[in-house]
Amino acid sequence: MTTHPHHLQLTTVYTQDSVRIELHGDLEYDNADRLVQEAAVQLAARPALTDLHLHCADLGAVDSMGLSALLMIGRRTAEAGVRLHLDDRPAKLDRLLDLTGTLEHFTAPPPTGAVKSSVVPTGPDGTT
Known part of the structure; x- marks a missing residue:
């Protein structure tokens, strides 16, 4: 069995x-979904999470699917009120x-006054 020398x-x-x-x-293309899934698992498992760091020093090539994965993770972290760091x-x-015009998107400071949203559970009748 051979393995790709730059397998993620x-x-x-x-x-x-x-x-x-x-x-x-x-x-x-072949592995970008693994990164998105790992980020999603971490976001779901840690509701108190404030920061998600993607350490990219040993990152090799990034194709369009890899870029798409980074953008998807950016959307999911924003929805969760978590700061994404590359x-x-x-x-x-x-x-x-x-x-691709996305550098500023990933490197801009978070908006001032940004607050992590919280969801208040409600009962079957809609009351808390």
Whole structure:
């Protein structure tokens, strides 16, 4: 059996209020969904999460599906009120984000006064 030399490997490290997912290898069509799924699992499992860090130093190639995965994670973190960080971005990732007009989207500071939303459970009749 042969393996792709740049197969994506994910390492997840978490604390009480933040999660760091380290990306090793290429983020592409064949594996981008793995990253989205891992981020979704972490968001669902940790309602008190404030920050999701994607550590990109060992990230290889990123194709359009990889970029789509990053954008999807950005949408999901925004919906959850969690700050997304693309840490230690290699120059080639910055170039891709710049060319696609998404660099500022990922690197802009959060809006001031942003508050994490909370959902209040209601009973069957709609009362709390």
